[in-house]
Amino acid sequence: MPTIHYILKDGSTRSIDAKAGASVMETAIHHNLRGIDAECGGCCSCATCHVYVDDAFIDRLPPPDDMENELLDGVASERLPGSRLGCQIVLTAELDGLAVRIPESQS
Ligand code: FES
DSSP states (O other): OOEEEEEOTTSOEEEEEOOTTSBHHHHHHHTTOTTOOOTTSSSSSSOTTEEEEOHHHHTTSOOOOHHHHHHHTTOSSOOOTTEEEGGGOBOOGGGTTOEEEOOSOOO
């Protein structure tokens, strides 16, 4: 069961024992974390699940596919090297300790 650290907009951190196989977005929604809106429900069409992945984990994730990459170009907050869509990050035991920061704005 990977532990995921969500850095919220106010700077506080929520650490959650996530279910392997769930996404970063699903885990956030399930635990009522504010700032991940997930308007499309995870079908990679809204970009309101944007998160900033901690530098230490960027290279441990599969790279974004074309669709995610395109959506990341249109996110509300600035796109940074660690920008990913939370619905496209599937949690595994290997991602234990993953930290993601929720951006200032999703819309
Ligand atoms: S939830 Fe819509 S793109 Fe991730």
